Amino acid sequence: MRRAxxxxxxxxxxxxxxxxxxxxxxxxxxxxxFGVTRFDEFSDRLGIARNVLTQRLETLVEHGVLTKVxxxxxxxxxxxxxxxxxRDLWTVLAALRQWGDKWAAPDGPPVVSTHRACGxxxxxxxxxxxxxxxxxxxxxxxxxxxxxxADSPLPELx
Amino acid sequence: MRRAxxxxxxxxxxxxxxxxxxxxxxxxxxxxxFGVTRFDEFSDRLGIARNVLTQRLETLVEHGVLTKVxxxxxxxxxxxxxxxxxRDLWTVLAALRQWGDKWAAPDGPPVVSTHRACGxxxxxxxxxxxxxxxxxxxxxxxxxxxxxxADSPLPELx
Numbered sequence: 356m357r358r359a360x361x362x363x364x365x366x367x368x369x370x371x372x373x374x375x376x377x378x379x380x381x382x383x384x385x386x387x388x389f390g391v392t393r394f395d396e397f398s399d400r401l402g403i404a405r406n407v408l409t410q411r412l413e414t415l416v417e418h419g420v421l422t423k424v425x426x427x428x429x430x431x432x433x434x435x436x437x438x439x440x441x442r443d444l445w446t447v448l449a450a451l452r453q454w455g456d457k458w459a460a461p462d463g464p465p466v467v468s469t470h471r472a473c474g475x476x477x478x479x480x481x482x483x484x485x486x487x488x489x490x491x492x493x494x495x496x497x498x499x500x501x502x503x504x505a506d507s508p509l510p511e512l513x
Numbered sequence: 514m515r516r517a518x519x520x521x522x523x524x525x526x527x528x529x530x531x532x533x534x535x536x537x538x539x540x541x542x543x544x545x546x547f548g549v550t551r552f553d554e555f556s557d558r559l560g561i562a563r564n565v566l567t568q569r570l571e572t573l574v575e576h577g578v579l580t581k582v583x584x585x586x587x588x589x590x591x592x593x594x595x596x597x598x599x600r601d602l603w604t605v606l607a608a609l610r611q612w613g614d615k616w617a618a619p620d621g622p623p624v625v626s627t628h629r630a631c632g633x634x635x636x637x638x639x640x641x642x643x644x645x646x647x648x649x650x651x652x653x654x655x656x657x658x659x660x661x662x663a664d665s666p667l668p669e670l671x
Contacts, residue, residue: 367613455525463659501621
C-alpha cells in the first residue's frame, strides 16, 4: 500500500513528515542518536521486519539524514551515521519524548536528561530566538513567509 | 494492514508515536491549531480519504488529544477541538516545521512566526529548563529515569 505523498504541500511540517513521518522512522533515528549504526543492531533493538528496515534506511540515506559508510569490504557492509541534517532532528525527538513523558508515562519518564554544563536534571524549554523569553503557541502569530504559495496551509488572517 | 504497535516499548518517543505517529495525524493536528474543527473542513484542506480521516480523528479522541463537541443535534454533528494534551503538541509541530524550513524549503519558509510580546520574527530555540542556556543533543547526558524498565532503549552507559 503506497500512502499519499505530502511532497506537493506548501508546508514545512508536511515536508518534514514526507522524510521522517513513516512508521518506524523516528525510532530508527532515536537509536542512531544512541549510537546504533549497524543494520543488525537496528533490527535486533527494534524488532522491525528486515525489508521494512531496509526501506526506511534507504529513504533516510536518499534524503541525506543518514550517510552510509562502508566498514567492511568482502562482503561490503555499511555503518549508517547521522549527518548534520539528521542530528538536527534532535529537537523533534526531544519534543516527542517530553510530550510522552508528560502524557503517556504513568510510572515517570523512562529516560531523564542532565545538562552537562550546569549539572542539573532538566527538560528542554522553548524560548524566543529574538528575546529569549519562554514561548507557547498562543504567544506567537503566524504569517505567510517567503516560500508561501497560494495553497499555503495558513488560513486567511484578519 | 495493521502496523506493529509500539505500546510495549519503554520509551516516551515510542509512546508518543503510538498516538500521533500515523500518516496524516500530525497534519490533522496542524490544522486543528489553525482553528479547523469540522470533519468536512479537515477533509477538504487535507485531501485525505474520509475513512482514513474518520479513523485518525477517532484515535485522537480516544487518546484525549481532541475532544468531540456536538454543535448540531439532528443529525448530530461534532466539532473536534484540541485538549490541553493536544495543545501541548505544539512543540512537536514547531520542531518539525523548523527542521523542514531549514532542510526542505528551498524557497524559504512558507510560514514565519512573530513573538507577540517582543514583536520580532523569530524561531523557537531550545534552552535548559534549569539554567536557561541553549542546549543541543551533545550538551545533554541521558540516564535511566523513574519509569525505566529492564528493556529501556537506553544503552548501557559507562
